[in-house]
Amino acid sequence: RQYTTPTDSLARRSCQTALWHISEALARWVAPILSFTAEEIWEHLPGERSESVFLEQWYTGLVELPANAELGRDFWEQVLQVKQAVNKAIEDARNQKIVKANLAADAVLYVSDELQALLSRLGDELRFVTITSTATLKPLASAPADLPGMLAGLKVVISASPHAKCARCWHHREDVGAHAEHPEICGRCVDNVDGAGEVRHYA
Template sequence: FHQVVHAVHNFCSITLGGFYLDVTKDRQYTCQAKSLARRSSQSAQWHILEALTRWIAPVLSFTAEELWGFLPGERIDSVLLSKYYEGLATLDTLPGVQSFNVRKWDLILEARMQVLNVLEGLRKDGVIGSNLDAEVDIYVDDVSLEVLRLLDDELRFVLITSYARVHPLSERPDGSVVMSWGWSPSVGLKSRDGSNTTSFEKISFSGGQIAIVARASGHGKCERCWHHREDVGSHSAHPTLCGRCIENVDGAGEVRRFA
């Protein structure tokens, strides 16, 4: 019983509250209302809620019943009479995402945790007020570099910073913050049969290093998305907005692939 409660609690507070919902708020608030970026995030949240309501029903019956009454669409009277939800899928089972699987996301989330620790130090020192006030440069080994670069400009949305750039570890500048990196490419990236590969089967979380340089951004702050961007003020029609927000307000809307 306690293991189930612990798992659900961690999923709600850490996976959802501490990561997914925090990251996707930008999609919800800044992307066009009917855009694929915004609607796909809403669809994912709907699937999560359908499953979560059923998960908690045996232990939080009244809460689950109250949730059930607010879920959209036709449904039976009680969640306790519903069947187990099978609408969820993992990254490893979805078509077309083999090149960006859950093991690569493990690496990205580990990098995010390291960056957040550095940003928290800047916040305590009064250098920044929020993560969006910061720009971050990350220096990692070549294998990790390849993964983080898959996100392209969307890495900043995962970190919730205004800029996020990735570089080889060998290029780290003097004075950069160097920490233990929880992903060792020499022993941590193996195929299921044990051979060296780039399929990112995680078997170790030790031995590497990551260097992070974070600073307050010197660019203007977009009044719509609150990102500090170099193009704020360069558009006469919308002098207080960044180029991304102008695309979402007057253009076809931005494209999101990952975050």
């Protein structure tokens, strides 16, 4: 979203805000062991600040998500577990020469009812979490019988996307080449280049 969404879009600015908070904290955290690196980070961070990171206090701008809030910490910890399982499935597919890169992959997630309810809240943005060109949810009961489980309530199938690669975002999408003025990019990128820009909520 930092590189593909419009310059002044909420999606890009929210990404930059998150990166800024992380950088403010990270520079302080690594300062005792990577002093020169921390100082270089400090010199390049925007905004008014003291001369040295070593003159600063501990950063308190990172707010912890409530555990049980809607889309809170518990939610994202479960999503992270799914993400790690998909990563393992992609790595296996790469070793088997099924795909060469994450964005060349289509992911089908066979999920329990509980995971279906959880992951469906992300909508189409689930593919941005898995970093695959598509991420499709299907009932766990419909998974191939010999497919091993990645974690409780989840089985994953990775296949090579049959679609062309977008020259801008590198996702493999069915609508690449569907726009005469931009024959090499997908519809999402066309909207980001010439339109109002895509709407991103979560990822």
